[in-house]
Amino acid sequence: MAQTPLMPKATAVWLVDNTSLTFEQIADFCDLHVLEVKGIADGDVAQGIKGMDPVAAGQLARSELERGQGNPAHKLKMAVSKVKIPEIKRKKAPRYTPLSRRQDRPAAIAWLLRHHPELRDSEIIKLVGTTKPTIEAIRERTHWNAANIQPADPVTLGLTRQTELDEVVKKAAVRAEAERRKLEAEAIKSGTLLSPEESLAPEVPDAPVAELLSAEDVMRHKEATETASDMVNLTNEPKMEPLKEKEYDADSVFADLDKLKKPVIEDED
Numbered sequence: 408m409a410q411t412p413l414m415p416k417a418t419a420v421w422l423v424d425n426t427s428l429t430f431e432q433i434a435d436f437c438d439l440h441v442l443e444v445k446g447i448a449d450g451d452v453a454q455g456i457k458g459m460d461p462v463a464a465g466q467l468a469r470s471e472l473e474r475g476q477g478n479p480a481h482k483l484k485m486a487v488s489k490v491k492i493p494e495i496k497r498k499k500a501p502r503y504t505p506l507s508r509r510q511d512r513p514a515a516i517a518w519l520l521r522h523h524p525e526l527r528d529s530e531i532i533k534l535v536g537t538t539k540p541t542i543e544a545i546r547e548r549t550h551w552n553a554a555n556i557q558p559a560d561p562v563t564l565g566l567t568r569q570t571e572l573d574e575v576v577k578k579a580a581v582r583a584e585a586e587r588r589k590l591e592a593e594a595i596k597s598g599t600l601l602s603p604e605e606s607l608a609p610e611v612p613d614a615p616v617a618e619l620l621s622a623e624d625v626m627r628h629k630e631a632t633e634t635a636s637d638m639v640n641l642t643n644e645p646k647m648e649p650l651k652e653k654e655y656d657a658d659s660v661f662a663d664l665d666k667l668k669k670p671v672i673e674d675e676d
Contacts, residue, residue: 410485411437411438411485412436412437412459412461412464412466412467412485413459413464413466414459415437415438415439416439416447416452416453416456417453417456417457417458417459418436418437418458418459418466419433419434419437419439419443419444419453420447420453420457420458420459421458421460421461422437422458422461423444423447424458425458425460426472426475426476427476428472428475428476428483429479430444430448431479432475432479432481432483435482436467436482436483436485465486465488466485466486467483467485467486468486471483471484471486504535504536504566508565511559511564511565511566512535512537512541513541513550513556514556514557514558514559514564515559515561515564515566515567516531516535516537516541516542516545517545517556517557517559518559518560518561519534520545520546521558522558523576523579525576525579525580525582525583526575526576526579527579528542528543530575530578530579533575534561534567534571534572534575535561535566535567536566
């Protein structure tokens with residue numbers, strides 16, 4: 408990372424007022440935008456800031472400054488300090504949330520728990536700047552305002568940046584995939600889950616295995632056996648000859664009719 412002056416805007420103010428360097432040279436040396444340097448020259452930016460001489464502060468050599476004024480394409484370089492100052496390691500502090508945004512944190516937490524359940528509580532705390540008890544209360548719906556919490560995107564609420572959210576979600580997805588593969592490997596090793604090669608192999612019919620019959624199966628088998636024996640007994644019984652029907656002809660029919668006729672008794676005069 409390129410070094411920058413200790414007070415970039417104050418240094419830019421002094422260079423604009425006391426040198427003939429171009430805006431691009433000053434912007435590159437002070438790590439500012441060219442338009443910001445132009446605004447300093449116009450008096451629209453850094454009003455009230457007193458300029459600081461980088462040469463007197465030991466941040467820029469006099470020869471380097473003269474070389475830059477003589478060549479507009481030359482990029483100024485910071486002077487190498489003879490004293491090495493150790494880098495101060497800052498402790499990670501919880502994200503500061505403005506007072507105007509703090510009432511939106513429960514909605515952001517509810518949104519993260521709903522759409523990204525793979526995130527850890529520590530990652531949600533880092534994104535939104537909340538506490539673990541608050542996350543647990545919202546997850547278990549024991550929060551004092553749980554009935555009125557409406558999930559909302561923390562990026563839209565201004566509680567975090569989209570780049571930070573995408574980075575945390577990507578790490579969580581990679582971690583979840585690694586845990587899933589680990590569980591599958593352990594299941595395959597223990598024999599509770601087939602490997603992909605075994606699951607795709609053609610099925611081979613198993614050898615018949617004797618199974619114990621339940622009481623219902625025994626009764627059903629008994630009934631079927633008795634029915635079959637009854638059918639066998641019926642088939643063994645002697646067959647009855649069918650009755651022969653009597654054949655009738657015309658003479659026998661008229662003879663029977665004559666017998667049925669009653670004698671007619673004539674009335675006596």
